[in-house]
Amino acid sequence: MKDTIILGxxxxxxxxxxxxxxxxxxxxxxxxxxxxxxxxxxxxxxxEIASRKHVELILPVIDNALKEAGVSLExxxxxxxxxxxxxxxxxxxxxxxxxxxxxxLNKPLIRVNHIEGHIAANYITHPDLEPPYVCLVASGGHxxxxxxxxxTEFRVLGRTRDDAAGEAFDKIARVLxxxxxxxxxxxxxxxxxxxxxxxxxxxxxxxxxxxxxxxxLKTAVINMVHQLQQKGEPLPVEDICASxxxxxxxxxxxxxxxxxxxxxxxxxxxxxxVAANSLLREYMSxxxxxxxxxxxxxxxxxxxxxxxxxxxxxxYALKNGCTADWRLNAVPSxxx
Ligand code: KG4
Ligand code: ZN
Numbered sequence: 001m002k003d004t005i006i007l008g009x010x011x012x013x014x015x016x017x018x019x020x021x022x023x024x025x026x027x028x029x030x031x032x033x034x035x036x037x038x039x040x041x042x043x044x045x046x047x048e049i050a051s052r053k054h055v056e057l058i059l060p061v062i063d064n065a066l067k068e069a070g071v072s073l074e075x076x077x078x079x080x081x082x083x084x085x086x087x088x089x090x091x092x093x094x095x096x097x098x099x100x101x102x103x104x105l106n107k108p109l110i111r112v113n114h115i116e117g118h119i120a121a122n123y124i125t126h127p128d129l130e131p132p133y134v135c136l137v138a139s140g141g142h143x144x145x146x147x148x149x150x151x152t153e154f155r156v157l158g159r160t161r162d163d164a165a166g167e168a169f170d171k172i173a174r175v176l177x178x179x180x181x182x183x184x185x186x187x188x189x190x191x192x193x194x195x196x197x198x199x200x201x202x203x204x205x206x207x208x209x210x211x212x213x214x215x216x217l218k219t220a221v222i223n224m225v226h227q228l229q230q231k232g233e234p235l236p237v238e239d240i241c242a243s244x245x246x247x248x249x250x251x252x253x254x255x256x257x258x259x260x261x262x263x264x265x266x267x268x269x270x271x272x273x274v275a276a277n278s279l280l281r282e283y284m285s286x287x288x289x290x291x292x293x294x295x296x297x298x299x300x301x302x303x304x305x306x307x308x309x310x311x312x313x314x315x316y317a318l319k320n321g322c323t324a325d326w327r328l329n330a331v332p333s334x335x336x
Contacts, residue, residue: 004023004077004078004315004319005021005071005075006020006021006076006077006079006080006110006314007020007062007076007079007080007101008021008080008307008309008310008311008314009058009062009079009080009081009082009094009098009307010081010094010117010306010307010309010310011082011090011097012084012085012090012094012305013045013050013086013087013090013140013141013305014035014038014039014045014050014305015033015034015035015304015306016032016033016035016053016054016057016061016093017030017031017033017306017307017310018031018058018061018062018065018066019065019307019308019310019311020065020069020076021308023315024123024311024312024315024319025124025127027124027308028068028069028070028071029064029068030065030307030308031064031065032301032305032306032307033057033061035053036180036181038053040179043174044180047088050087050089050090051089051092051093054090054094055093058093058094058097059097062097062101073101073105074105076101076105076107077107077108078102078107078110078314078318078323079098079102079105079107079109079110080098080110080111080112080314080318081094081097081098081099081109081111081112081310081328082113082117083095083111083113083329083330083331083334084113084114084330084331084332084333084334085141085142085331085333085334086114086141086330086332087332088330091330091331091332092330095328095329099326099328103326109323109324109325109326109328110317110318110322110323111322111324111328112310112314112317113313113334113336114334115137115142115144115336116154116313116336117309117313118137118271119135119148119154119269120309120312120313121271121298121302121303121306121309122271122296122297123312124298124302124308124312126296129267129269129296131150131151131153132148132149132150132263133268133269134146134147134148134157134256134259134263134267134268135268135269135270135271136255136256136268136271136272136275137272138165138166138252138270138271138273138274138275139164139165139166139272139304140164140166140167140170140273141164141167142159142164142272143159143160143164143165143166143214143252143274144156144158144159144336145158145210145255145259147259147265148269151316151319151320152316154336156336157210157263158208158209158210158255160213160214161205161212162214163213163214163215164214165212165214165252165274166181166182166272166274167214168214168215168217168218169182169183169186169248169274172186172218172221172222172241173185173186175221175222175225176189176235176241178237181273183277184276186241187277187278189241189242190241190242190244191238191242192242193236193237193238193239193240193241193243194239194243195242195243195246197236197240197242197243198224198243199243200221200243200244200247201217201220201247202217202250202251203216203217203251209255210255210258210259212251212252212255214248217247217248224240225240245277245279246279248274248280249277249283249284252284253283253287254287256270256284257287257288257291257293260288260291260293261293266292266294267293267295268284268293268294268296269296270297271297271303273303273304273305275297275298275303276300276304281295
């Protein structure tokens with residue numbers, strides 16, 4: 001059967017990315033231009049700056065992705081793009097570029113939900129992975145437990161009711177003066193800390209056992225930091241980071257394994273920026289092993305935002321006959 005070459009485009013937040021992927025699994029190129037340094041001085045992503053930077057970078061990034069892959073535009077079989085959720089101005093840059101390319105090449109345009117893209121990162125890292133399985137998607141904007149029944153059928157089993165897990169990492173890092181993005185900074189500081197130094201809250205809902213809430217945890221940590229600062233006492237930064245990280249890992253792991261057991265699945269995948277966290281990876285693997293469930297996660301580069309995962313999800317959408325028309329628009333609050 002002829003190979004299907006997909007050009008993927010991702011601009012939902014602060015990375016401008018384009019990738020060329022064959023048959024949804026084989027990455028020929030995955031160019032990611034990060035704006036992190038640009039936003040770091042503001043302690044978070046500034047939407048207007050992100051949009052302007054995407055406009056500047058999108059064509060050179062697409063060019064580089066094609067060059068690196070050794071593929072010409074004419075050889076591309078379809079163009080897949082993230083159309084939500086994300087920052088509207090940022091999404092629009094990718095959507096406009098993808099529409100223009102697909103239209104001029106007379107090739108199919110595929111719309112990809114960013115969260116489904118994160119899940120697909122696992123297909124690239126694990127060539128043998130096939131649905132069904134349960135996936136924890138935890139990033140700066142989302143925390144979901146999803147049952148993947150087939151490549152294109154998703155059922156949300158649990159979701160956050162307030163902050164996303166990554167958002168809590170970012171906000172706490174800011175209060176502790178650790179910079180942006182907060183996840184990697186907290187992970188580094190936590191290595192020298194005691195995860196049992198403080199007992200931060202772990203929220204559970206009786207009516208929805210797989211839902212999350214991280215805002216109470218975030219507030220508990222921030223209140224403690226402010227109280228210590230008011231008293232002029234030194235901040236035990238490492239212990240706070242380690243205890244906070246453990247509290248997040250505890251709920252993510254407990255809820256995901258609970259969902260996997262209920263669905264009697266033998267595979268759990270994790271995805272999204274927070275899936276880069278080594279404590280989460282190790283703790284999930286350890287707890288799942290006790291239940292005879294295997295845990296898979298994407299390689300680090302594929303955990304955070306990138307276009308290869310979008311091209312992979314796009315491939316399965318295309319195979320399922322899901323193409324978009326020229327009216328495609330950005331949907332900032334798109335749900336899975
Ligand atoms: O998936 P992603 O790049 O963007 C969104 O779709 O949101 O995720 C970014 C998030 C940020 O909140 C960042 O702090 C978090 O992922 N993150 C981490 C780690 N690396 C990135 N959180 C915990 N530990 C990490 N090592
Ligand atoms: Zn993301």
